[in-house]
Structures are given as structure tokens and as C-alpha cells.
Amino acid sequence: DGGITQSPKYLFRKEGQNVTLSCEQNLNHDAMYWYRQDPGQGLRLIYYSQIVNDFQKGDIAEGYSVSREKKESFPLTVTSAQKNPTAFYLCASSETLNTEAFFGQGTRLTVV
Amino acid sequence: QKEVEQDPGPLSVPEGAIVSLNCTYSNSAFQYFMWYRQYSRKGPELLMYTYSSGNKEDGRFTAQVDKSSKYISLFIRDSQPSDSATYLCAAGTYKYIFGTGTRLKVLA
Numbered sequence: 001d002g003g004i005t006q007s008p009k010y011l012f013r014k015e016g017q018n019v020t021l022s023c024e025q026n027l028n029h030d031a032m033y034w035y036r037q038d039p040g041q042g043l044r045l046i047y048y049s050q051i052v053n054d055f056q057k058g059d060i061a062e063g064y065s066v067s068r069e070k071k072e073s074f075p076l077t078v079t080s081a082q083k084n085p086t087a088f089y090l091c092a093s094s095e096t097l098n099t100e101a102f103f104g105q106g107t108r109l110t111v112v
Numbered sequence: 113q114k115e116v117e118q119d120p121g122p123l124s125v126p127e128g129a130i131v132s133l134n135c136t137y138s139n140s141a142f143q144y145f146m147w148y149r150q151y152s153r154k155g156p157e158l159l160m161y162t163y164s165s166g167n168k169e170d171g172r173f174t175a176q177v178d179k180s181s182k183y184i185s186l187f188i189r190d191s192q193p194s195d196s197a198t199y200l201c202a203a204g205t206y207k208y209i210f211g212t213g214t215r216l217k218v219l220a
């Protein structure tokens with residue numbers, strides 16, 4: 001069953017801790033993305049990767065880091081430098097940049 | 113000015129109505145356009161993808177793009193209560209900018 005899997009679905013973190021969100025796809029897509037969704041603000045792009053071993057900052061990359069060591073995996077680390085990390089995080093993939101993008105079911109991160 | 117603007121709603125319609133959802137964008141370089149449906153606490157589901165002006169139809173959904181006026185629309189025919197969700201438009205070139213979403217309620 002092809003798709004994008006994000007885990008965990010819910011995540012709680014203490015202030016000052018780093019946390020890594022998982023995103024795996026079995027669609028054989030080259031491009032992958034991370035978005036953040038906050039109420040009333042829509043989706044904002046954090047990082048994107050056109051191809052394995054390459055990634056670029058999006059519009060709100062500060063306080064986040066990513067890696068793309070494998071085609072199917074694009075983990076996002078939310079660092080302690082991110083001032084407002086509580087949000088709904090969405091991972092997406094597409095065959096290439098500018099083709100249709102498909103989303104995972106999201107991870108809701110709460111900082112306590 | 114946001115690059116992609118969308119009325120947040122909520123938009124309430126009776127079951128069976130034709131729904132019109134709209135977005136405007138400011139960057140004339142945008143070439144690719146998508147519409148998503150998002151249920152509460154779920155990931156967005158792709159409904160339509162298009163890269164040219166004109167209409168594209170898929171079942172009860174029609175996407176319309178007017179590049180000259182930088183206006184994109186999604187029409188839903190014979191709307192159902194299960195269509196109640198937030199609808200997101202997206203536009204871009206090598207990366208996509210999303211609107212804030214329009215909340216739709218279809219009343220039985």
C-alpha cells in the first residue's frame with residue numbers, strides 16, 4: 001500500500017529538548033517537503049529536498065534541521081532554538097518539484 | 113500582501129448545492145496549482161492538480177484557473193455532508209505557497 005507515513009501521531013516535548021519527527025514514503029518520489037500548520041496561517045514550508053543528499057531551506061527554517069540520506073526518508077528535527085514549536089507538522093512528497101504533492105497524516109507536537 | 117489569498121469562511125450550503133471556492137495569487141510566475149481537502153486533525157488530501165489556464169474536471173470537482181487575472185477556483189457539484197472540511201489552494205513554481213484554507217459546511 002503506497003503512501004507517506006509520519007510518526008508518531010502525537011508527540012510531547014519538554015522545553016529545551018530536541019525532538020525528531022519521522023517521515024517515510026514508498027512512492028519512489030524524488031522530492032520531499034516539511035510544512036508546519038498553525039490555526040489561521042495555512043501551511044508554511046520549513047524545508048524541502050529535491051533529491052537524496054540535497055535539501056533547501058523553506059520560508060521558516062530557523063530552529064529546524066533535516067537530513068536526506070535515503071530517498072524514502074526525510075526526518076525533521078525540531079531543536080530547542082525553535083521559539084514556538086507547538087504545531088501540526090506535515091510531510092509531503094512528489095515525483096519531482098512542481099508535480100502534485102501528497103501528504104502524510106501529520107504529527108501534532110506539543111511543548112510542555 | 114500574501115502571495116496566495118483565500119477567504120477563511122466558514123461557508124455553509126445546503127446538501128446538493130454547487131459550491132464555489134476561490135483563491136487569488138499575486139505572483140505571475142506561478143505555473144502549478146492544486147486543491148486539497150483537509151478534515152480536522154488529518155493530512156490534506158489532493159483533489160486537483162493543474163498547470164494550465166482553463167477547466168479540469170474530475171467527478172464532482174472542477175478546477176478552474178485564470179492566469180490573466182491570477183484567480184483559481186474549485187467547484188463542487190451535488191455537495192454532500194461528507195464534503196464538510198477545510199479546502200486549501202496552493203500555487204507555485206518549484207515550491208508551493210498555500211492559502212489559509214476555506215472551511216465548508218454542507219448541511220443535510
